[in-house]
Amino acid sequence: MATTITSKADPLSPSFVQNTNDYRQVLDGYYSKLNSVAHRPSKPGKDKKDRLTARERVMKLTDEGSFLELSALAAWDIKDNEFPAAGIIAGVGKIQGVDSVIIANDSSVKGGTYIAEGIKKHLRALEIAIQNALPCVYLVDSGGVFLPDQSEVFADRFHFGRFFYYQSRLSAMGMPQIAVVMGSCTAGGAYVPAMSDEVIMVKKQGTVFIGGPPLVKAATGEEVSAEELGGAEMHTSISGVADHLADNDEHALQMCRNIFEHISQKNYIKLRPYKEPLYPAEELYGLVPVDLRRPFDLKEVIARMVDGSEFQEFKARYGKTLITGFAFIKGLPVGIIANNGILFSESALKGAHFVQLCAARKIPMLFLQNITGFMVGKRYEQGGLAKDGAKMIHAVANASVPKITLVVGSSFGAGNYAMAGRAYDPNFLFLWPNAKTSVMGGKQAAAVMTSIKREQMMKAGTTVDEGALQRLEQEILNKYEEEGSAYYSTARLWDDGVIDPKDTRDVLARAFEICQHQKIKETRFGVFRM
Secondary structure, three states, X not given: OOXXXXXXXXXXXXXXXXXXXXXHHHHHHHHHHHHHHXXXXXXXXXXXXXXXXXXXXXXXXXXXXXXXXXXXXXXXXXXXXXXXXXXXXXXXXXXXXXXXXXXXXXXXXXXXXXXXXXXXHHHXXXXXXXXXXXXXXXXXXXXXXXXXXXXXXXXXXXXXXXXXXXXXXXXXXXXXXXXXXXXEEEHHHHHHHHOOOEXXXXXXXXXXXXXXXXXXXXXXXXXXXXXXXXXXXXXXXXXXXXXXXXXXXXXHHHHXXXXXXXXXXXXXXXXXXOOOOOOOHHHHHHHOOOOOOOOOOHHHHHHXXXXXXXXXXXXXXXXXXXXXXXXXXXXXXXXXXXXXXXXXXXXXXXXXXXXXXXXXXXXXXXXXXXXOOEOOOHHHHHOOHHHHHHHHHHHHHHOOOOEEEEEEEEEEHHHHHHOOOHHHOOOEEEXXXXXXXXXXXXXXXXXXXXXXXXXXXXXXXXXXXXXXXXXXXXXXXXXXXXXXXXXXXXXXXOOOOEOOHXXXXXXXXXXXXXXXOOOOOOOOOOOOOO
């Protein structure tokens, strides 16, 4: 039976007030970065007054308030920040009530050309479409691959051609794909509209060709204009590559919305009426210390996320470093696994048991990560922690229910895997701005490396240089601090975005809603070592 979580937090206490002040400083940095990307003044084709920015196109296409943007800070602090958002706006929004993945090239960023992070972002959006059975809309305005970056792009396993493989997969699933060509679409990118179900092109603005006029002249000697070679009027009247001719951006977007009047979508999870949490979301700032070495109670976090702050806890008295239980988020049922400390054998077994329950009952899962890893030491190794931890990892990997992961603090070591880290393909993975992710904590890594270095010096018979060891320790700490940050992760598409804690309930509800369009399959677990 679900019980109401009674918060023990005192918003007037000195520690709460200090946490709030510290976290607001973290948020200042977060919003400074986000605003520099989301509110850029430049527009594509300034000489054409009826052209919209990529963000304006997305907002006019989607139902008001429905767009969940993903990886807004992709490519942050990479290539001197010359590719804000990696040159693409991507996310999930409703079009005539139908949840759809939207991928929009931003031609104000180097003409809409792709860098490696942009390709990863595009592909991640397509993965989300496949995983959640969603239609796709491509707002095409791209100049192809950024030339100085070609070796990096094609060396990456997420190479350009993967776009078309994923598009073929979506087609086989019966997922509608609509391309709206609002600018240039050249080289390999020409196959994006060619492989879509329906194509809209804006006249005297959109072009689609495998090779542009300069390439055609160089290869064949033929002189031809862009309009003759791949313009909207040609493709809608002669080649048949495009199906609809639009007068301008707004006309094209309305055409796309009209198409969605005839697209239906199945929902497999039933909503129930819900109440808001008993405690304000802004209190999360005071509950979570910026210094992740200080513990905090994840039940307090759960109380500010779930409907009515009601939580049906599972195995409350066993394996207490892991919280497990059932709740609702805006009427959607969820099973929650949250870290309240290091994972021991008991907590790992508890987690494996709970994951099996969720899989059997076909209940989506939410993983709240604040984990430094599994416990280490002779007692725990002899007690079979490796075997017990493997059970939890095994269960998480094979459970066929939708999974959403939120890193609210630390995410270190094998704890990251057991708690549905990126390697385990959760449907969505988000971070709070204070989050840290790495193989282990920086302090632990520095201690291990300096210990190894000291042993090497001693074995070699050389004098131990304490100053050198201190410098090595500081270098490692600095490296882990930089590369463990939420921004380093999100810039490289290791997650789906950094979110403000107060928006967590809305983001999670939207993400779980998006997951409800794919029928949950029966789960088949392999062998659990006993």
